[in-house]
Amino acid sequence: MKALQKTSKFLSDYTSIVVIAIAVVTFFLPSMMGWVNLALFTDMVSNKFTCQSIIIGIIMFSMGLTLTTEDFKILAQRPFDICVGAVAQYLIMPFLAFALSKVLNLPDGIALGLILVGCCPGGVSSNIMSYLCGGDVAFSVGMTTVSTLVSPVMTPLMVSLLASGTQITIKGLPMFVSIIETVILPVGVGFLLNYLLGKNKTFRELQKVMPGVAVLGLACVVGGVVSSQGAKFFQSGVVIFVAVLLHNGLGYLLGYGAGKLVGMNTSKKRTISIEVGMQNAGLATNLATTTAQFASTPESAIICAVSCTWHSISGTLLAGLFAMHDKRKEKAAGNVEAAAH
Numbered sequence: 001m002k003a004l005q006k007t008s009k010f011l012s013d014y015t016s017i018v019v020i021a022i023a024v025v026t027f028f029l030p031s032m033m034g035w036v037n038l039a040l041f042t043d044m045v046s047n048k049f050t051c052q053s054i055i056i057g058i059i060m061f062s063m064g065l066t067l068t069t070e071d072f073k074i075l076a077q078r079p080f081d082i083c084v085g086a087v088a089q090y091l092i093m094p095f096l097a098f099a100l101s102k103v104l105n106l107p108d109g110i111a112l113g114l115i116l117v118g119c120c121p122g123g124v125s126s127n128i129m130s131y132l133c134g135g136d137v138a139f140s141v142g143m144t145t146v147s148t149l150v151s152p153v154m155t156p157l158m159v160s161l162l163a164s165g166t167q168i169t170i171k172g173l174p175m176f177v178s179i180i181e182t183v184i185l186p187v188g189v190g191f192l193l194n195y196l197l198g199k200n201k202t203f204r205e206l207q208k209v210m211p212g213v214a215v216l217g218l219a220c221v222v223g224g225v226v227s228s229q230g231a232k233f234f235q236s237g238v239v240i241f242v243a244v245l246l247h248n249g250l251g252y253l254l255g256y257g258a259g260k261l262v263g264m265n266t267s268k269k270r271t272i273s274i275e276v277g278m279q280n281a282g283l284a285t286n287l288a289t290t291t292a293q294f295a296s297t298p299e300s301a302i303i304c305a306v307s308c309t310w311h312s313i314s315g316t317l318l319a320g321l322f323a324m325h326d327k328r329k330e331k332a333a334g335n336v337e338a339a340a341h
Contacts, residue, residue: 001205008212012128015215016313022219023309026226036224037289043181045174048290052224053178056286057186059217060148062210064190066127067145068198075142081268085143086150088258088276093118093251094158104243112163113300114243117284117307119158121147121183125218126278128211129315133322135271143275148187151283152179174291182286218312221282225289225305229298244306248314252277270322278315281308 011018026033038051075082097118101111122144130140147154156175197203255276259269285308288294288301 001209004212005205005208008209008215011212011215015125015128015218016316018215019219019222019309019312022223023226026223027230030227030230033220033223033227036220037228043177045177047174047178047181049181050286050290052221052286053182053290055217055220055224056182056282059214059221059282060183061186061190062214062217063127063144063148064187064192065194065207065210066141067187067191068194071138071141071145074138075146078139078142080262081139081264082142082146084258084262084264085139085272085275086146088255088272089122089143089147090119090150090154090158092254092258092276093247093279094162096250096254097247098162100243100247104239106239106243107299109297109299110240110243110303112159112294112297113284113288113303114247114307115162116155116159116288116294116300117279117281117304118247119155119162120280120284120287121151121155122275123278123280123282123311123315125214125312125315126274129274129278129319130271133270133274133319134267134326135274135322136267137271139268140271140275143272147275148183148280152176152184155179155287174293175287178287178291179283183283218282218308221285222305222308225285225301225308228289229302229305240303240306244303244310248277248307248311251279252314252318274315274318277318278311279307281305281311284308 022033036050036052036055039048040051040054041049043049094115095118097114100106101114106114127137127140127144129135130137153176156173156179159175193203194207252273256269256273258276259272264272281304285301285304288297288304294300
């Protein structure tokens, strides 16, 4: 168990490297991750349920295992912070994606993929990034939880609203059902198990392994999309990478600005920046490849896959920059104190 926990910590610390490594290897050996796209069955609204859907469910289950009743008490005690975070999450990224798709004149399928990424809840790995950069972890978990819980309604609603600017018609029900199946149910089961078994020593030891499982799951999701869409990455031109970089980077910046606007302290501003900028692009990828509504636009999955990979990299880099800034500040303060003596 100790070996598994050490492996889990290693994977958590080097999330971006693991994801990039899987993506690169899969690009050259696409058959290696082809199993991720294997269709298992079709649900009541014609969504495909694939191995990727199960992997997303496992990732969300791992998040549910971290939730306690205390987390929900924190949400109740900090309604203003959580409200600001949720509003920022579902206003900044969706409308930013829509604006960029117009400014960059993206093809409809690519634009729809970027809008889908923007309308998804915050990514699970954002909680890890917030921890690494000295952010407010309770606030981070609260934002991720709330944005995830409202995603069955908000994601289909926002995509349907913003996709009206394209020639593609999107209905919300298939997305609603897919998010319930792959996000809400696994999170709920994870939370219930934690509630019932949280004091069990063996269970607590097992919990420490789950972050690594989530990282491997994310890598598999990325690998699955690279396997099916990797050959088309560069056919779409450099604009797709520009769109992802701008969407993600401006999301961090505007998220930080939203925190500053309402007078949040430094740790909260860092947290809301990461929560807003890092989307659950793995969920977006799953929706783009399995939801019946996206069957006519397979290219939507390309930008979702690029986002999925880049968000993990950029989140790690941003957390590192914040942590480096703190170390320099502490060193400077130490030098001043030493000079005073």
